[in-house]
Amino acid sequence: MANIHEESLFKAPDICEQERMVEAILFASAEPVSLHEMVSRMPHGSEPIAALENLQKRYQGRGVEVKEIDRAWAIRTSPDLSFLMRRETVETRKLSRAAIETLAIIAYHQPVTRAEIEEIRGVAVSRGTIDQLLELEWIKLGRRRQTPGRPATFVVTNLFLDHFGLEHARDLPGLKELRAAGLLDNRAAPGTEISDETEYSTDVQESLFDGEDPADDIED
Amino acid sequence: MANIHEESLFKAPDICEQERMVEAILFASAEPVSLHEMVSRMPHGSEPIAALENLQKRYQGRGVEVKEIDRAWAIRTSPDLSFLMRRETVETRKLSRAAIETLAIIAYHQPVTRAEIEEIRGVAVSRGTIDQLLELEWIKLGRRRQTPGRPATFVVTNLFLDHFGLEHARDLPGLKELRAAGLLDNRAAPGTEISDETEYSTDVQESLFDGEDPADDIED
Amino acid sequence: MHEELFRTESVAERVASETLIIDVDGYEGPLDLLLTLSRTQKVDLRKISVLDLAVQYLMFIERATALRIELAADYLVMAAWLAFLKSRLLLPPDPKEDGPSGDELAAHLAYQLERLQAMRDCAAKLMARDRLGKDRFVRGLPEDVSRRRTVIYTANLLDLMQGYARIRTKDDFRPFVLDRDAVITMEQALTRMRGLIGFTGDWTDIISYLPEDWLNDPQKRKSATASTFAASLELAKEGNIEIRQGELYAPIEIRKRS
Numbered sequence: 001m002a003n004i005h006e007e008s009l010f011k012a013p014d015i016c017e018q019e020r021m022v023e024a025i026l027f028a029s030a031e032p033v034s035l036h037e038m039v040s041r042m043p044h045g046s047e048p049i050a051a052l053e054n055l056q057k058r059y060q061g062r063g064v065e066v067k068e069i070d071r072a073w074a075i076r077t078s079p080d081l082s083f084l085m086r087r088e089t090v091e092t093r094k095l096s097r098a099a100i101e102t103l104a105i106i107a108y109h110q111p112v113t114r115a116e117i118e119e120i121r122g123v124a125v126s127r128g129t130i131d132q133l134l135e136l137e138w139i140k141l142g143r144r145r146q147t148p149g150r151p152a153t154f155v156v157t158n159l160f161l162d163h164f165g166l167e168h169a170r171d172l173p174g175l176k177e178l179r180a181a182g183l184l185d186n187r188a189a190p191g192t193e194i195s196d197e198t199e200y201s202t203d204v205q206e207s208l209f210d211g212e213d214p215a216d217d218i219e220d
Numbered sequence: 221m222a223n224i225h226e227e228s229l230f231k232a233p234d235i236c237e238q239e240r241m242v243e244a245i246l247f248a249s250a251e252p253v254s255l256h257e258m259v260s261r262m263p264h265g266s267e268p269i270a271a272l273e274n275l276q277k278r279y280q281g282r283g284v285e286v287k288e289i290d291r292a293w294a295i296r297t298s299p300d301l302s303f304l305m306r307r308e309t310v311e312t313r314k315l316s317r318a319a320i321e322t323l324a325i326i327a328y329h330q331p332v333t334r335a336e337i338e339e340i341r342g343v344a345v346s347r348g349t350i351d352q353l354l355e356l357e358w359i360k361l362g363r364r365r366q367t368p369g370r371p372a373t374f375v376v377t378n379l380f381l382d383h384f385g386l387e388h389a390r391d392l393p394g395l396k397e398l399r400a401a402g403l404l405d406n407r408a409a410p411g412t413e414i415s416d417e418t419e420y421s422t423d424v425q426e427s428l429f430d431g432e433d434p435a436d437d438i439e440d
Numbered sequence: 441m442h443e444e445l446f447r448t449e450s451v452a453e454r455v456a457s458e459t460l461i462i463d464v465d466g467y468e469g470p471l472d473l474l475l476t477l478s479r480t481q482k483v484d485l486r487k488i489s490v491l492d493l494a495v496q497y498l499m500f501i502e503r504a505t506a507l508r509i510e511l512a513a514d515y516l517v518m519a520a521w522l523a524f525l526k527s528r529l530l531l532p533p534d535p536k537e538d539g540p541s542g543d544e545l546a547a548h549l550a551y552q553l554e555r556l557q558a559m560r561d562c563a564a565k566l567m568a569r570d571r572l573g574k575d576r577f578v579r580g581l582p583e584d585v586s587r588r589r590t591v592i593y594t595a596n597l598l599d600l601m602q603g604y605a606r607i608r609t610k611d612d613f614r615p616f617v618l619d620r621d622a623v624i625t626m627e628q629a630l631t632r633m634r635g636l637i638g639f640t641g642d643w644t645d646i647i648s649y650l651p652e653d654w655l656n657d658p659q660k661r662k663s664a665t666a667s668t669f670a671a672s673l674e675l676a677k678e679g680n681i682e683i684r685q686g687e688l689y690a691p692i693e694i695r696k697r698s
Contacts, residue, residue: 084262089573103563123470181558309590328604
């Protein structure tokens with residue numbers, strides 16, 4: 001086994017070997033590891049995606065599981081064993097109701113501007129709330145909206161997905177139902193002109209949750 | 221699987237379940253975990269030693285291994301895969317124009333002082349450029365010049381000759397050849413033949429400007 | 441008896457006012473308050489009676505004002521808007537009037553409430569998930585990936601030759617450096633004159649300041665004369681010397697200024 005590395009200079013390691021490598025890399029990292037990162041560390045010619053799939057199967061029903069988080073992978077303990085982990089539990093600062101609601105609005109409406117968050121909550125968003133979410137690295141700034149004033153938008157991060165055990169933003173609980181019910185539309189109040197911003201925002205939102213079955217989009 | 225914990229209040233979980241638990245505990249712990257610690261965290265009646273043995277077998281030949289360290293257990297990367305924990309990147313970069321020109325002057329005029337290099341290039345030579353060439357071991361310090369201040373001189377190294385496929389610095393094509401090869405403008409300035417280049421550089425120039433910054437001569 | 445009755449009323453009133461104070465503090469804006477009020481209707485938010493809601497809200501605001509509770513402007517703006525909405529809902533639509541109908545406005549308010557409720561439900565679902573550091577755990581003993589970057593610099597013989605050729609070619613366009621032997625710059629003349637001027641007290645022809653070996657070659661003499669003259673003017677400007685010329689084409693004379 002000592003000459004695996006040398007051999008690999010000439011040909012890509014076999015799938016079993018690649019699986020071992022992926023396993024070692026994922027075990028050694030606390031953060032999700034992207035495919036790109038794996039490829040760059042593994043011997044030339046490795047294609048870890050197949051190895052990852054095998055590994056994911058191998059750990060099914062074990063004490064730890066292989067999770068995908070937006071094209072990056074991580075090993076996490078199985079949730080049913082959390083009772084063993086009292087010692088490892090990290091006390092997170094209690095989030096205010098405003099912060100939790102703001103986070104949910106950003107996750108379901110992203111990319112979303114501050115004005116839109118305020119419109120949904122019906123109250124001003126305090127700076128501290130946004131700061132707290134930014135500090136947790138659960139949200140980050142997205143592209144600026146191409147409307148007058150070029151307002152900043154917010155989107156959720158991979159750290160958010162990892163924290164809440166989501167593979168992708170489109171896996172948010174109840175997303176499809178909300179969309180079907182039209183509750184994620186940016187519906188303008190009657191009598192007000194539908195601004196460019198509004199139209200644009202639905203556009204962008206679609207592209208963010210891309211890769212979804214277009215049939216899922218029940219929008220008017 | 222949700223009722224495992226409840227069940228465990230009454231009887232010890234089966235050996236497979238215990239193995240899962242040991243796996244999760246070892247994975248999440250920052251330090252090696254002692255048997256005593258495992259027992260205290262696992263449901264009443266658990267005997268983790270058997271589970272540990274099973275787990276150890278399960279990980280044999282995998283990317284990570286269950287290791288005993290001073291009566292405590294931990295999951296560690298398999299030694300033959302430690303190379304995955306290093307990330308080495310090799311970047312090839314073209315030598316900067318300043319470095320090439322400085323190197324060329326040293327090659328053509330060696331031994332040459334810094335002041336002379338600056339005079340020939342017409343601009344100051346930064347310390348970084350000289351350091352870079354020294355680090356590459358393409359140049360080295362020659363004898364000190366027997367003039368006031370005893371300035372250091374630079375000469376090219378054997379490594380330089382090796383790299384550029386030269387047997388001797390004398391083999392460098394002369395100005396005439398450069399001109400013939402179309403690398404040099406045909407308008408020759410008076411008195412700049414390669415033949416007396418070395419003498420010109422060491423004596424004439426030095427005495428003319430006696431080590432002063434050439435830029436001063438022009439500007440001030 | 442009378443007093444007794446009065447007291448009970450005031451106690452009830454006090455309790456009511458206290459709840460109000462607490463509630464107003466607890467509400468996050470008028471929409472939150474409306475959402476809470478709508479719960480008393482105990483129906484699907486889509487079937488809510490916006491008219492009833494508007495009435496409840498206006499009553500609430502009225503009571504709060506009577507109890508001198510400070511209300512944020514937001515609450516009053518909403519109150520005004522709901523009063524307007526109420527009138528639209530109650531009166532038959534005026535065909536001459538433009539703008540959205542009361543029903544449209546009511547539908548939008550219902551939509552806003554439903555959306556806020558939906559977001560609250562989502563937030564709760566999100567927080568109830570198996571969370572990292574609480575239900576799921578990361579590797580306790582992560583290994584650092586050591587990063588080492590090696591930079592290899594390359595250059596070949598052609599680069600070297602081109603580099604050298606570039607310097608030498610550049611020299612061709614800097615005749616000042618190479619033709620230095622036939623040119624005296626003003627700076628050089630100035631340096632020379634500064635050294636000599638101290639020794640001459642009387643009027644002296646500037647030609648005598650020219651370097652001796654520059655007098656014979658006409659090319660050199662021309663350059664030396666020009667730069668010496670320019671240097672003289674510079675020195676005169678600085679106030680170090682005086683300068684004079686008797687007549688046209690007569691020798692130019694200078695002397696140190698005393």
